[in-house]
Amino acid sequence: MNKVTALIPARAGSKGVPNKNIRSLGGHPLLAWSIMAAKKSRLIDRVIVSTDSEEYAKLAIKFGAEAPFLRPAEISGDRSTDYDCITHALDWLALNGGEPDYIVHIRPTTPFRDPAYIDSAIEAFQKSLINVTALRSAHEMSESAYKTFEITADGRFKRVGSEGTALDSANNARQQFPITYQANGYVDVLLTSFIRENGLIHGDWVLPFITPSVVEVDTEDDFFQLEYQLSRSPSIASQLFN
Numbered sequence: 001m002n003k004v005t006a007l008i009p010a011r012a013g014s015k016g017v018p019n020k021n022i023r024s025l026g027g028h029p030l031l032a033w034s035i036m037a038a039k040k041s042r043l044i045d046r047v048i049v050s051t052d053s054e055e056y057a058k059l060a061i062k063f064g065a066e067a068p069f070l071r072p073a074e075i076s077g078d079r080s081t082d083y084d085c086i087t088h089a090l091d092w093l094a095l096n097g098g099e100p101d102y103i104v105h106i107r108p109t110t111p112f113r114d115p116a117y118i119d120s121a122i123e124a125f126q127k128s129l130i131n132v133t134a135l136r137s138a139h140e141m142s143e144s145a146y147k148t149f150e151i152t153a154d155g156r157f158k159r160v161g162s163e164g165t166a167l168d169s170a171n172n173a174r175q176q177f178p179i180t181y182q183a184n185g186y187v188d189v190l191l192t193s194f195i196r197e198n199g200l201i202h203g204d205w206v207l208p209f210i211t212p213s214v215v216e217v218d219t220e221d222d223f224f225q226l227e228y229q230l231s232r233s234p235s236i237a238s239q240l241f242n
Contacts, residue, residue: 004045004101004122005044006104006106007103008034009082010050010060011052012053013052026226030108032059034108034110036240037106041118043123048068049067052070075088086195090195100192107185110184110217112236117186121187121189122189128207133205134189134190134191135190137185137209139181139186141179143174144177145180146160186214
């Protein structure tokens, strides 16, 4: 059987929302939502939290995850990469029982998940008949990215994906533009052998996994929006915390 490990990165020191990974959401720490979703997956063998904080590690263990190491400060800052976090965890696992075949990357800043979607993503990746390098989740954008703008060096708007600065065509109906997708942190499935052989986590053949639209936590307003969703749909919480 292939070994599948969920890895949840949860560093301390967020600047936008202080300590957001342990901020209460619906009466539960934000980090706990991702732990519980991963634990309720029928295909995930282990749930590991990668953190640089003793406090966060204790909280992870309280909710049933493992926190067997602390991430070094040099790969826990604002500019640290997913690759740094994931390879650090793989290095530890290699020395402590062996690496898994798959890493399921679960970001705590996307708290509302259905465990069945996690399993569907893992199955889609494992059953793919082509040489996919990773799977990433995303949801459809409400407006095509082709209707959005950049600002040129001389201070003018220009449409993303266009070399010209004329904007009238951006007013066309959205149905006239390609559908575009926003990566959302719901669930990524990564192949350990690919990471080790290529020094990359996603590569150039990434399988799309389309999820319902979700809110990612970056600001205080995001927390208010999530609390509102919970007030309208309390089953979101009862599915995980029961």
